[in-house]
Each structure stands twice: as structure tokens, then as C-alpha cells.
Amino acid sequence: MLYTPSLEYTYFSLCSLNEESANGSIKKTTVEELLMRIVRHLLGAAIAAAVISSPVMAAELTGTLKKVKDSGTITLGHRDSSIPFSYFADASGKPVGYSHDIQVAIVEHLKKELGAPDLKVRYNLVTSQTRIPLVQNGTVDVECGSTTNNVERQQQVDFSVGIFEVGTRLLAKKNSAYKDFPDLKGKNVVTTAGTTSERLLKSMNADKQMGMNVISAKDHGESFNMLESGRAVAFMMDDALLAGEMAKAKKPTDWEVTGTPQSYEIYGCMVRKGDAPFKKAVDDAIVALYKSGEINKIYDKWFTQPIPPKGLNLQFPMSEELKELIANPTDKAADEKKS
Amino acid sequence: MNYNWDWGVFFKSTGVGSETYLDWYITGLGWTIAIAIAAWIIALLLGSLLGVMRTVPNRLVSGIATAYVELFRNVPLLVQLFIWYFLIPDLLPEGLQEWYKQDLDPTTSALISVVVCLGLFTAARVCEQVRTGIQALPRGQEAAARAMGFSLSQIYTNVLLPQAYRIIIPPLTSEFLNVFKNSSVASLIGLMELLAQTKQTAEFSANLFEAFTLATLIYFTLNMGLMLLMRLVEKKVSVPGLISVGGK
Incomplete structure (x- = not known):
């Protein structure tokens, strides 16, 4: 009951903000301006909450x-098939994987920070589209899967x-002639759409x-x-995902991950833009794990x-790049970091 | 929702060669039209044949056509596409299989799969339209033609079909538009038609809403244009005094 007025206030002020931001992008409102406005609206909501209700910790x-x-x-x-990052391993409807374990650590951290030990977790399957x-429209609060952090x-x-x-890198038949990218001239090469x-x-x-x-x-x-x-002689993709696919093969030993890396990609968890706290x-939570x-x-x-x-083993030892990332955590994209 | 709109995105470079995102849409539209027209030709020819087969006074012939319709109408289009794309090529003889999978351009093999799949799927639907068109004619037409001494094939080509086609132009138009819309399944086997280009644009630019809005407008305009064209055809071929009147 106490929170209802403040919630409504926040809701309406955010609604009006939406229109402003939709128009604002035409007038090229800067992100900073928009952020300031969000902060102001939210402050307004917080003050309203504090005035209307008794001052409680959530203020x-x-x-x-x-x-x-x-x-x-x-x-x-x-995700449902980003092995071994976030995928379904049984019929429970809950994902498993490396990224999911990190997500769980984030939830545990939030429980402590918010003083809410019985925080409930809801799972929402997403696709690359x-x-x-x-994340933007508020359905999902935090997405951890195999999402590359890039400037776009x-x-x-x-x-x-x-x-x-x-x-x-590339996944190809072990004893084939396709060891690196120059070997692929005039050949059929497969990759996943949207990557x-x-x-x-x-x-x-x-x-x-x-x-x-x-x-x-x-x-x-x-x-x-x-x-x-x-149909294709090689499959180009992120090396860790290639190892995951290889493990699923009828005969995993027939395949190998090969070729010079064409780029490095840093995966990150996605959260709504401009929500600094x-x-x-x-x-x-993530840095604490590191x-x-x-x-x-x-x-x-x-x-x-x-x-x-x-019960397959990917046998994919930690790369120097990942060790470096863990030693010096960054929220920049891989190509931003270098330049 | 905190979304960063950018309608200028279509004129930006994709980072692949010197192409802009708009170029991708144009290429995609070209493929969509190519798939749809090719599949429609198969659908119209085979569908007409099957439609006639369903109405001829021969149990075996009409039974074959009925079985075809039930098979192709009751299996989802996407399932049929995966069968044509993944399963059928594996049933080819060894040498031919190698050639189809390795030497043939992957776009061509995907195009063959999707055109055959969409053509055969739509044929089942066209068949039903043709059958209802024929059956909508008064029975007296066929009887009169018989009495005049027409052979069965003459009855169909000179009496029944010319009238039936005129009656079914509106539902056929709707099947024609469906072929264009259904061609979007090709995006799932890597053929870069309109929807695939849209998804690619959305992924590369992260401007999902703009990408899909443009695709919506293109599909809508395309289908609207086709509909008007078909209405024109309907008016053009209408014969005064017959049941088909083209709206008036």
C-alpha cells in the first residue's frame, strides 16, 4: 500500500519520458541529457515516495x-543452445552453463545488497533477435549468454x-586440407546468421x-x-562455441578447431541502458568472482x-585473453580496448 | 522503453564491402520475388492439374489428387522445407549427392529446395481452389457439353475451366500473396531473401525496430500492389453475364 503512489508516479513519469525520448532522438538529444532527465524523474519519484509514505530503506x-x-x-x-554458456540440459526449464553460473552469482549478490534473501528468480528464454x-522493454532484467559486447x-x-x-576461428574435419582461412578460397563455408x-x-x-x-x-x-x-567444409564461429558444437558431434574426434583468430570478442551481460546503480x-558481483x-x-x-x-568434456583450457580479462575487468568491446 | 531510434540506419555502411543496409534490402526483395514467382508457376500448373484430377469421374485419379492435398496441406510448411533441404538430398545417389552439396552453389541448392517446397505446398491449396471453382458451376454445364458431343478433355478446356478460373480469381489472389509471404521461410535455410536481410540488418546495426518496420512496409506495399494488379486482371477477363463479375 505504502509504495503504490510512488510506483504510479514513477510509471507515469517514465511513460512521458518515453515520448520525449522518441522525439528527442530526432532532435538528437544526447544520452547525457536523457540520463539527467531519467535521474530527475526518478528522484522526483523517490521524493514523492518519501513524502507520501513513511521513510523506509527502499527510498x-x-x-x-x-x-x-x-x-x-x-x-x-x-539462451537454449549456447553450449556451454547458457543452454538446456534437462526438462526442468532452467538453463545451465558458464554464463548461467555467473548469473546465479549476480542474483546472490543482489539478495545481500537488497536485503532480500527470498528473492525469486524468473527465467525468460531469449534468442539472438x-x-x-x-532487455530494453523491461521483460528481462539481466541477460547472460553468449552476447558479444560491440559498439552498435x-x-x-x-x-x-x-x-x-x-x-x-574455424571448425573443420581433422585430416582435411582446410587448416586456415586462405585454404577456403572458392569453398562453401557456413556461419551462424547474425553473428x-x-x-x-x-x-x-x-x-x-x-x-x-x-x-x-x-x-x-x-x-x-x-x-x-x-554442405560446407568449415564452420566459422567463436572458438568456445565451436568446441561446444564439436562435443555434440556423432564422432567428436573427427573434428578440430583450427585457423588464425580473425577477431577477439568479449561477451558481457546486458542490462538496461542508463541504469548505473x-x-x-x-x-x-562479477568482479567479486574474479x-x-x-x-x-x-x-x-x-x-x-x-x-x-x-557428459562430454570440451577440453578447452583458459586462453591468455580470458586470463587477461579476468585480471583487468573491462566493460569495453574487444576492439575498443585495443585502440 | 529506452530505445535509441535511428531512421538513418539504412543509409549507413554495413561494413561489408561498400554496401549500405538499403542495398541488402533491395537484394533481399529481389530474391523474395524470384522465389515467389518460381514457386507460383509450379503451384499454378500442378494445382490446376490436381484440381481437375479431383473432379474427374475416376475414383483412382481423384483419390491420388485427394491424397496429395491431404499430405501437403496437413504438414507445416517449415517441416516440409527442412525435409526438402536436409533429408531429400541425402537420399540422392552418392555421386549426385556430392555434386549437389559441394559443387553446386549453396544459394542455388537452397533456392531449389525452397521453390520446390513452396511450389508443391501451394499446389495443394490451388488444387482446392480449382476444384471448388469447377464444382461451383451448375451441373447442367457439363451435361450440356456432353450432350453436344464434347470429349472429357474438351469439356474441361472449353467449358469448365474458363469459367472456373474466372470465379476463383479472388481466392487465387490470396494464394498468390501467400506465396510471397511464405517465401520468408527461406531465411531459415540461409537464403538471403527479404526477411533474412532484415534479421541481418537488425543484428548488425542493433536497430531492430527500424529494420523490421522497413520490412513490414516493403511486404505491405508489395502485396498491396499485387492485389491491385490481380483486381485489374479480374476486371479485364470478366465476361458479362457469367457469375464472375469482378466486384460489380
């Missing part, structure tokens, strides 16, 4: 933290500090006139089908030990 919370505290529920966005809008996406959402770093690898492969094809036939499959599983059924809480060395246990669990559902 200083804003944005997602307030929403989570008030509703007693946090919604986690996850739905993940950004669902930073226009729409904020990224946590990086949780993983991959190189984009950075797709962009890189198409650019490489255009720039170096390699005459490759680039096939864009709808997900990693289907890309691997194309490779396994012989919530982003900080998420970052703190500081305590807990991350090594999580890494080993998913990359060097048998994983569900089939």
Missing part, C-alpha cells in the same frame, strides 16, 4: 534495483564487465575476393549440421570437465 533505490526489490522477483534472460528488445549494441543497452573472451563471424566472413570474402560461398544458418546447431552433412551491482578466484572453478566446471547432458 534511495532506483530503476531495476527498485523494481527487483519491490516485486521480489528478478528476471534472467538466457529478441535479447536486446526484451552499446547504443541500445549497457554491458557488464566482460565475462568471457573468444577468438573467431560477428558472419560479418567478418562476408567482409573477408569481399575484400580479398576469395570467392567463398558463405552460408548463413539460423543457429549454431544448424550450422554444425551443414558442416557434418558435407544496477549495472554497478552486476559488475561488483577477485576470489571462484571464476576458475566455474571455468573448469564447464570447459575442462564433463558437462551435461551427455
Whole structure:
């Protein structure tokens, strides 16, 4: 009861903000201006709450933290087939994986920070197409899967500090002639639609006139089908995901991850843009995992030990790039970091 | 919702060669039209044949056509596409299989799969339209033609079909538009038609809403144009005094 007026106030002020921001983008309102306005609106809501209701601890919370505290529920966005990051291993409807373990650590951290030990977790499956809008419109509070942090996406959402770093490489038959990218001239090469690898492969094809036939499959599983059924001689993707697909093969030993990495990608968890307190809480939770060395246990669990559902071992030791990321956490994209 | 609108995104470079996102849409539209027209030709020819088969006075012939319709109408389009794309090529003889999967351009093999799939799927629906068109004619028409000494094939080509086609132009128009809309399933087997280009634009630019809004407008305009065209055809071929009147 006490919170109702403040909630409504926040709701309406955010609604009016929406229109302003929609118009604002035409007038090229800067992000800072928009942020200031959000902060002002939310401050207004907080003050209203403080005046109308008795001053309670939630008064200083804003944005997602307030929403989570008030509703007693946090919604986690996850994937269904990003092995071993976030995927289904059984019929429980709950995901498992490296990124999911990090998500769980974030939830535990929030429970402490918000003083809400019985915080409920709701799972929301996302795809590569739905993940950004669902974070933006408030359906999903935090998405951890295999989402690359890049500059285009930073226009729409904020990224946590990086949780993983991959190189984009190739998966091919072990004893084949296809060891690296120059070997692929004039061949059929598959990659997954909507990924950075797709962009890189198409650019490489255009720039170096390699005459490759680039096939864009709808997900990693289907890309691997194309490779396994012989429609493509190689599959370009993030190396960790390639190891995951290889583990699913009929005969995993027939395949190998090969080739010079064409780019490095940092995965991050996505949160709503401009919600600094919530982003900080998420970052703190992840950095705590790095500081305590807990991350090594999580890494080993998913990359060097048998994983569900089939008990396969990816045998994918931690890369130098990831060690570096864990030592110096950053929320920048991989190419921003270098330049 | 905290969304960063940018309608200028379509004129930005995609980072692949010197293409803009708008170029992708134009290429995609070209593929969509190519798939739809090719599939429609198969659908119209095969559908007409099956439609006639369903109405001829021969149990076996009409039974075959009925079985075809039930099979192709009751299995989801997407399932049929995956069968044509993943399963059927594996049933080809060894040498041909290698050629189809390795040497043939992947776009071509995807195009073959989707055109055959969409053509055969839509044929089942066209068949039903043709059948109802024929059955909507008064029975006296066929009887009169018989009495005049027409053979069965003459009855169909000179009496029944010319009238039936005129009656079914409106439902056929709707099937024609469906072919264009259904061609979007091709995006799932890596053929870069309009929807695939839209998804790619959304992923690369992170401007999902702009990308899908443009796709919506393109599909809508395309189908609206086709509808008006078909209405024109209907008026043009209408014969005064017959049941089909083209709206007036």
C-alpha cells in the first residue's frame, strides 16, 4: 500500500519520458541529457515516495534495483543452445552453463545488497533477435549468454564487465586440407546468421575476393549440421562455441578447431541502458568472482570437465585473453580496448 | 522503453564491402520475388492439374489428387522445407549427392529446395481452389457439353475451366500473396531473401525496430500492389453475364 503512489508516479513519469525520448532522438538529444532527465524523474519519484509514505530503506533505490526489490522477483534472460554458456540440459526449464553460473552469482549478490534473501528468480528464454528488445522493454532484467559486447549494441543497452573472451576461428574435419582461412578460397563455408563471424566472413570474402560461398544458418546447431552433412567444409564461429558444437558431434574426434583468430570478442551481460546503480551491482558481483578466484572453478566446471547432458568434456583450457580479462575487468568491446 | 531510434540506419555502411543496409534490402526483395514467382508457376500448373484430377469421374485419379492435398496441406510448411533441404538430398545417389552439396552453389541448392517446397505446398491449396471453382458451376454445364458431343478433355478446356478460373480469381489472389509471404521461410535455410536481410540488418546495426518496420512496409506495399494488379486482371477477363463479375 505504502509504495503504490510512488510506483504510479514513477510509471507515469517514465511513460512521458518515453515520448520525449522518441522525439528527442530526432532532435538528437544526447544520452547525457536523457540520463539527467531519467535521474530527475526518478528522484522526483523517490521524493514523492518519501513524502507520501513513511521513510523506509527502499527510498534511495532506483530503476531495476527498485523494481527487483519491490516485486521480489528478478528476471534472467538466457539462451537454449549456447553450449556451454547458457543452454538446456534437462526438462526442468532452467538453463545451465558458464554464463548461467555467473548469473546465479549476480542474483546472490543482489539478495545481500537488497536485503532480500527470498528473492525469486524468473527465467525468460531469449534468442539472438529478441535479447536486446526484451532487455530494453523491461521483460528481462539481466541477460547472460553468449552476447558479444560491440559498439552498435552499446547504443541500445549497457554491458557488464566482460565475462568471457573468444577468438573467431574455424571448425573443420581433422585430416582435411582446410587448416586456415586462405585454404577456403572458392569453398562453401557456413556461419551462424547474425553473428560477428558472419560479418567478418562476408567482409573477408569481399575484400580479398576469395570467392567463398558463405552460408548463413539460423543457429549454431544448424550450422554444425551443414558442416557434418558435407554442405560446407568449415564452420566459422567463436572458438568456445565451436568446441561446444564439436562435443555434440556423432564422432567428436573427427573434428578440430583450427585457423588464425580473425577477431577477439568479449561477451558481457546486458542490462538496461542508463541504469548505473544496477549495472554497478552486476559488475561488483562479477568482479567479486574474479577477485576470489571462484571464476576458475566455474571455468573448469564447464570447459575442462564433463558437462551435461551427455557428459562430454570440451577440453578447452583458459586462453591468455580470458586470463587477461579476468585480471583487468573491462566493460569495453574487444576492439575498443585495443585502440 | 529506452530505445535509441535511428531512421538513418539504412543509409549507413554495413561494413561489408561498400554496401549500405538499403542495398541488402533491395537484394533481399529481389530474391523474395524470384522465389515467389518460381514457386507460383509450379503451384499454378500442378494445382490446376490436381484440381481437375479431383473432379474427374475416376475414383483412382481423384483419390491420388485427394491424397496429395491431404499430405501437403496437413504438414507445416517449415517441416516440409527442412525435409526438402536436409533429408531429400541425402537420399540422392552418392555421386549426385556430392555434386549437389559441394559443387553446386549453396544459394542455388537452397533456392531449389525452397521453390520446390513452396511450389508443391501451394499446389495443394490451388488444387482446392480449382476444384471448388469447377464444382461451383451448375451441373447442367457439363451435361450440356456432353450432350453436344464434347470429349472429357474438351469439356474441361472449353467449358469448365474458363469459367472456373474466372470465379476463383479472388481466392487465387490470396494464394498468390501467400506465396510471397511464405517465401520468408527461406531465411531459415540461409537464403538471403527479404526477411533474412532484415534479421541481418537488425543484428548488425542493433536497430531492430527500424529494420523490421522497413520490412513490414516493403511486404505491405508489395502485396498491396499485387492485389491491385490481380483486381485489374479480374476486371479485364470478366465476361458479362457469367457469375464472375469482378466486384460489380
